[in-house]
Amino acid sequence: MSALAEVFREHGYEGASLSLLSKATGLGKGSLYNFFPGGKEEMMEAVLADIDSWFATTIFAPLEQAQDPAAAVTSMIEDVTAYFRSGRRVCLVGCIGLNSSGATFAIRIRSYFARWISALVQCLETAGVPTSPAEQIAEEVVSGIQGAIVLARALGDDAAFLRIIHRQHSTLLDAIARMPPQSA
Amino acid sequence: MSALAEVFREHGYEGASLSLLSKATGLGKGSLYNFFPGGKEEMMEAVLADIDSWFATTIFAPLEQAQDPAAAVTSMIEDVTAYFRSGRRVCLVGCIGLNSSGATFAIRIRSYFARWISALVQCLETAGVPTSPAEQIAEEVVSGIQGAIVLARALGDDAAFLRIIHRQHSTLLDAIARMPPQSA
DNA sequence: GCCATCTTGTACCGATCGGTACAAGATGGT
């Protein structure tokens, strides 16, 4: 399963040929089509669903139910840094959304980013940050992470990813720290 | 020429088939291979060179030779917003760098971003911003633009692109305004 | 008008694409 994801990540949807997918999974085409009768499209859909659920439990839910907002955003930053391997690993959802092959998965892509932003907003609001700046900051951070991936990949420079992500982290902590502690 | 670029932008390198390229340009395969004997790779190389030169004259050079840094960054923001069509249009250089097909063009991709950042640093330094924060800000802004494209595309929301870019603009102007005006 | 050069369309190449058919091999309930 994660082998499929890695092929799509590295080669994109069009570039991920069945032979690559077959080789990466160690399964023959027969097996692949047994599990995914819908072919490549269904494989991608399954991979996206897998990613979605991983983010939902690891990233989104903790943010949404955070008791300690500062700790929640710190742990998000850590998880994201580990997940994207400091920018060496690409965000499949963001990637697919860029070219026309992603039109098929538009709803899923949109909801992935929408929920990420809304989870972050919710976390900031828990910390007492008013809605309007919270929305701005959340949007900026999620966008900033995607930008960091693009730039780090292009420059082949992991350190750049870490620097940018660190700055997003500071932005979040500053916003939280500025607010009077709320007793939920 | 720009027709080729648009196909690569929209479908990626792998997804841009010769039939698509042929249809987009109105030229037959024979003509295409007459101009680009190296095939698809040479076409992409030419497109990247074209983009590179456009950015060099329109974006990079004005930043590097800016007399009025504030005006220079403002005009950069305007040009970039127009060029990327408020996030509807994708950054081909950033895109290609994400998946493995971009390995062939790694040097060109790297130098595109490196020069963009260095041009921005130079502009900020002209305004009297010390090197260290200038590098941080430049990196953040270039990365932020890429992130804005990814997010706006994913959400199908031009307004998000404009909001994020506006914030990057403010960051640049703030950094410049904080410094005592320098007489070059 | 003539000829060399440049440009174009069409036909074609082997390879690979995504996808199907199907028979042989595992698997597990009884």
Next chain:
DNA sequence: ACCATCTTGTACCGATCGGTACAAGATGGC
């Protein structure tokens, strides 16, 4: 042990891939 079901590999399908060959058609210097 038996049989139905699930799983797998292989062979194969038409379509399209990137790329080539080449002859007919434009073009322009002279």
